[in-house]
Amino acid sequence: MIFGAAYYPEQWNPKDWEEDILIMKSMGLSQVRLAEFSWALMEPKEGKFDFSFFAKVMDLLHKHDMGVILGTPTATFPPWLYKKYPSIVQTSKNGIVRTIGTRRQACFSSLEFKKSTERIVTKMSQALGAHPSLRGWQIDNEIGHEGSDVSYSNSALVGFRKWLKTKYKTISNLNENWGASFWGLVYNDWNEIPLPASHVASGFNPAMIQDYYRYNSDLIIEYVSFQTKIIRKNSPNIPITTNLYPSPFLPVTEMSRVFSELDYVSWDNYPVWGPQLEPFPHPMVAMTLQYVRGLKNHPYTVMEQFSGQQGHDTLGYLPPPGQIGLWLVQAIAHGANQIFFFRYRTALFGQEQLCYGILDHGKQLTHKYFELQKTITELQEVADDFVDEPYPAEVALVTDIDNVRNYKHQPLTDGLRFEPTAFASVGYDIEIATWFAGANILNVNTHLIPSDLVDLQKYKIIILPLYTMIDARFVERLEEYVRNGGCLVLGYRAGIKEKNHWMRPERTPGVFQEMAGVTVEKFEAIGKESYKIKFRFFRGKCNKFCELLQPTTAKAIAWYNDSKKFYKGTPAATVNNYHAGKVYYIGTSLAPESMVLLFRRIFRENQIPFSFLGEKTERIRRVGKLWNYEITLNNSSKYKLLGFSFLKPFAYRIQKIPK
Amino acid sequence: MIFGAAYYPEQWNPKDWEEDILIMKSMGLSQVRLAEFSWALMEPKEGKFDFSFFAKVMDLLHKHDMGVILGTPTATFPPWLYKKYPSIVQTSKNGIVRTIGTRRQACFSSLEFKKSTERIVTKMSQALGAHPSLRGWQIDNEIGHEGSDVSYSNSALVGFRKWLKTKYKTISNLNENWGASFWGLVYNDWNEIPLPASHVASGFNPAMIQDYYRYNSDLIIEYVSFQTKIIRKNSPNIPITTNLYPSPFLPVTEMSRVFSELDYVSWDNYPVWGPQLEPFPHPMVAMTLQYVRGLKNHPYTVMEQFSGQQGHDTLGYLPPPGQIGLWLVQAIAHGANQIFFFRYRTALFGQEQLCYGILDHGKQLTHKYFELQKTITELQEVADDFVDEPYPAEVALVTDIDNVRNYKHQPLTDGLRFEPTAFASVGYDIEIATWFAGANILNVNTHLIPSDLVDLQKYKIIILPLYTMIDARFVERLEEYVRNGGCLVLGYRAGIKEKNHWMRPERTPGVFQEMAGVTVEKFEAIGKESYKIKFRFFRGKCNKFCELLQPTTAKAIAWYNDSKKFYKGTPAATVNNYHAGKVYYIGTSLAPESMVLLFRRIFRENQIPFSFLGEKTERIRRVGKLWNYEITLNNSSKYKLLGFSFLKPFAYRIQKIPK
């Protein structure tokens, strides 16, 4: 188990470096992350490279037995590059052309940016790639973040047309697939195709938007692969990653493909950020950790772990004593084997002078230092036994990038439309977190896996919400899985759309009609409202979307129950036996507490052991080399009675169980 | 009585066409609307025309005795046209230049667009204008919708300056009329005049904005007239219309002039659309139906009648059983003699794949099909007797386009500022609907008529709210009307502004002071607040604006009654005898329930029979050739006791009464 921190020697007086290293070591850290915003330092003028600064820092770190993760510095670029190539920047959907002075400006479709990237990454990996302190490479930083996953620049338009030509071969094939006869938008020529950017009223063809998202995803995948190849050549045997940013489904990028050539997944874990007054609920964080884990189905690294209040121009929540340590334990329990805190000491200047680190603006040791030091010490004892072992699970929640994209531009109901900033559309994230919460609160270890990576046979239960746009081969695999005894849980609006964005002519749930034993003729989108629902013995709430289920071979397990609605008494969820297996069909979005009721039934019916320790207590099971572990986290400000003893507020307990 | 549906053969496999036609016929439909978005299909390349597709479809329809309404396809244009003339598009107020890929892009000030229109409409009307199936033409589609009623493009600026020169002759005359000395904006030259488009803080001269709205209105009037002349020539004796979109006063266009050369009025009737969780209240829909009827004071066509949930990327309300049929009955009761449903079958692709039709994405018959089929059958029996007869009314609510425009850019109170999207300003609509609701809920047949079309002598009561900007000749006519025994109901802020946007020097109600017998020195704009008011025996609520009335010869009939306000006890509404007639003056905006109280009094005092059957029950009286009719609609989810029998939820009853 490795602990480290982000360290920015360029922001501090060289006279401080040695003391900084000693402070980090005293806390239990053995690695630092360096250089990911330092292009201007390494190439101060075009073609003039200077890596001596970081070489010197790495020498000093090496002297103190500290390892280094090097970040390639392409998340910003030097002002001289922009002056020379003003067209290398992105354009936002509403037409704002990015500029320097901030970050994440470069357009992945820009050839000049690619060439400049090639040069700096080549030189950097040649200069520092064999340094004895080097433990890993991080490509770029939070690639795609802050809306940079989709650019509407002119070079992107040019690239998009080329990409479309490669995909569709002929313009009539494109017209056919997009349904371009709709509103009479039949193209004669690739160069007639516009960008699906800002507009005044009615929007663009959804098939076009879907393709535009795929094109932008491909740009990022290709860009990371491009850097990877350069580094592999110049710095062989050093593991490579890139660090993701929350939340998982915010970008349109297919992250599992981004990581296909990389060695491990890393991401930045901020359970609270900026002016938030409360952290995200713990199942939301757990879902994200599982998402990260699932991208390679492998232990991951937290490249930035919360160590102090963070924000660019406003701040918020102060974690009570214990909670920073608790978040650290949660990240490890869910599958991390390396943790880098963000950041060692708080910047005195710049856009992140309010992003507090382990230390504040001075060098005084802080409560955060002591809390993390204590937690590291406690963990170090047990973590090495399990962190590199597989995370055990009999249940998997399966996600799908094409459906992520679909629900971004066609949210179906205002309940799935949630856009906290101009570039964020996170309805899918929240819906997935809600489904995940049902299993998480019942303390059932649950994988989150993309549909193209999941090995269905490994699981007793497959949970598949928001699977509207289908992949025919995956549907076949699902059918086979259920036929052979698997349990599939489908959500509303399943199975009714083709990859080219055409609706299928069958009624919902489309290709799953027979497996689910149910059909839907009527539905209502209920926006942000909440209505009553009932299970056999319990009452609950449903949200967002209500399908009026007509069971054919299935039997109902939940019913709408709101007297405001004429469909009170109509089935809302069903279960169907299909050959040796079972299909649950949930025709609505359940409130988290109702998700718990649903999963309680499903787990019981499918012999999955579960428990309920309160809505703020989480228990994770891990299998170590020597022991099994039960890790229990009290995510509340109250004492929690567990067996015969209490868990203090924001405390955790790691229980060793003989194998 | 004719029933039909929008049909898009270009979106379906030709093998389906015959079956489609049979399904439509089996439901009771005898006409379809075709082609209104098909420019690219008919002119795939510049100058290369091909009408064989629609000719073939029309042949097939004719074979099955189905009639056709043809739409001219100018609501979108083909990509090649934009590529050739990129300047033909509109610019929105905040500077977004429209692009292809959506709809309604063309700028009516563009000469290239006009030339292209001339060509396609000429060729189309020549090619298809004599087809035996042809029953009507629809010009364009929802012209002016989605903010396209006002464009801020460069060609619009050029056109505006020319229009101003025609209107004002000399620049000093313009300066004088606009009051250009204000803020020192005196123009020396027509070319110095800017567009009243986006700005940072303080806005543009209101007289200038008013003229800009008039100019844009004239562009649309001229454009429709231009197409009409072409069609008349090539397709003589075929009736022509254009279809309006809701809501009535959203555009700045003078719709009564748009229709002056057309044969009948049509519009698109969606009592609920998109993510709305509830439909519009029935008096709002009724008001709109009467607006449409009043534009020619003649039976109208519903060119798009709601037949399924509609939305571009989100959906909402599911109409309970009966309600879709009820909306159909309401449209006919208020004056429709042709109904086209939108749409036959739901598109599998494109921006409207969530706009559900009579059929869903497949060909299975739906509950909507059966409900509409049943309603059509029931109506067919009685409708033919009355639908072509005049809609009887002794009361008219008079609207005025210049006041519509005035309240858009100068809403006076936040209570009249309601802009649900960047291009929608519908405060006037809602206020008019509220006044209309008073009469509607009391089941008094009421016309809605533009001020320039109304024949005052035909009515016992004229209701005239928001009549701030006056036309001197109309004021004379009103005076004569009241002098001779008419009853006039005025709203707050009446009579105080000239057509050139100058305020008049008299106190409110300006030119109506003597007729109303009241004067106003003080007023308060109360925004979205609501305050108490009282009538002699009842209590109510007032909104938006409160004038403190000082009766001169009038007597008070309502008083402010809120102890939060120092003017508690001050008159809020008065009635005045003026020669043989009466003038009511309402110095505030009443809540709908209070509007009912007011109109109850006015109707009683003026011998207008009224009834109250509950706030969700509507009764309309029609006069047929053979019978009289009382049509009663239960717009609620509850059973409604009527006489000795019950009306089911969302059911209707048509009672024949001997003449």
Next chain:
Amino acid sequence: MIFGAAYYPEQWNPKDWEEDILIMKSMGLSQVRLAEFSWALMEPKEGKFDFSFFAKVMDLLHKHDMGVILGTPTATFPPWLYKKYPSIVQTSKNGIVRTIGTRRQACFSSLEFKKSTERIVTKMSQALGAHPSLRGWQIDNEIGHEGSDVSYSNSALVGFRKWLKTKYKTISNLNENWGASFWGLVYNDWNEIPLPASHVASGFNPAMIQDYYRYNSDLIIEYVSFQTKIIRKNSPNIPITTNLYPSPFLPVTEMSRVFSELDYVSWDNYPVWGPQLEPFPHPMVAMTLQYVRGLKNHPYTVMEQFSGQQGHDTLGYLPPPGQIGLWLVQAIAHGANQIFFFRYRTALFGQEQLCYGILDHGKQLTHKYFELQKTITELQEVADDFVDEPYPAEVALVTDIDNVRNYKHQPLTDGLRFEPTAFASVGYDIEIATWFAGANILNVNTHLIPSDLVDLQKYKIIILPLYTMIDARFVERLEEYVRNGGCLVLGYRAGIKEKNHWMRPERTPGVFQEMAGVTVEKFEAIGKESYKIKFRFFRGKCNKFCELLQPTTAKAIAWYNDSKKFYKGTPAATVNNYHAGKVYYIGTSLAPESMVLLFRRIFRENQIPFSFLGEKTERIRRVGKLWNYEITLNNSSKYKLLGFSFLKPFAYRIQKIPK
């Protein structure tokens, strides 16, 4: 004591002028303000000047013994000027290029604008500067208003780079001071520096934004100085001012420097404007009046005093009888010696046809006329004795322009982020008003003074909230002040940031740690939430930001007391004896009522007499030449018992007290 009104003869028929003058005189007015938007009238074509219009008006006014304030007309410019120099306009932060047709368009960085200004101001001051009626000059109008205090035009970028070069000399010095190594934004060249304008996500370096605000402030200071020099030359011995707009800290301009060359301060006093449903609370207005007074520590002029409802396209609150007069009394009580009402008669046309004046659109005398006439008569009797005398105060609240700017772009907590329009950021204003309210409600005369003007020795108590960015010399002066017995009240987040925007390495309160005897390791930003706090005997509420105080030598006087918070019981405010003086440290923002509790304690402990007459009653003490005065204002709609008699709603009492 002088009373006058804004008068726009260019908006009225010359035949009305004489009657207008007589009406104004009959009300008690002896001066008018003229011409501040009349450039187009005085220079109708480039180089063609004509001042005869205003000369004639001034002759007529002189004939009637009326004095004149002349406004230079640079707040708008004629259309021909824009046609000739389209680049003279400002660009807003989000990229909207200003245009003519509104006002405040010109960019202060434009050389063409400066040249044009020189010409018109020279000619105007030559033509009219010796007129016998002339009593004063007003430069421009509300300079910097409506977002025009910061422009993002290209000429501003050019000027900014030059300004930076003058300030920093070398680019490496700039990089060092800005901390440009952050996010790798190291500049090689002045021309690489961008504008901190619109951006997509993460923002610009805060040191850069701070400098950009300072640069824009310098532009306005220089522009006013430039006009001043011209007028001084051509119109010697005539006092010069410029009129400020509310609210005080909305602009980034250093107003004390704007006035350093001017003769007196003036501003525009609107306790309610536009669609506001309630006026600002009286302490907010009082704070602003004291801000204006404090800019020169001298009697000031109200250049626009509310006389009728005001708004551009919507209106709101109707002041009850008495309140317009009361606002007039309050303005004089707080230090005005000249009052000009806005405006004489309401414009019939133009953008301000809803800005009601003393008269409405006609010439009928109004309730406003009579109320103001009565108040003027009552005041005339006593005001001359005290209005030119100093406003006595033992307490000063000190503000600081660099902290105003800092909190605009780095509000720290959502509680300090308040941006009612795109160009308004008024969190600092509201926080200062809240602190001022504590003293104001206790009826303690309190100065508001900028940090660079305050003479500390004159006060028993110095209140210094939001003093985060420090000036080292001012900190020395504060230390000396306390050392010698002064009482200093500091707010949260004091003393921790350098002028170059670098955070200091010490813990909060940074440079004040020893003086305050307290240190802060933990804090929470609580946004718009409100939590419980307690004093020894009272309970209260705190907002926005909570520091967990660790007293070293201080003792606690208030504690957090909210059971939702783990830091319940932790000190929230302290007092420390430091040499002969005392330092209070308030680690949170208190609700107004709790501010009163705090100041009650502070005043008692420091022998400042105070009283509490109810939260809506204000009492001001003035010292006249012959008498002392106690001016009591009833800002409520209720009767107020004072001693043995009642003050009517919105009435005032001026009590003469023998010296």
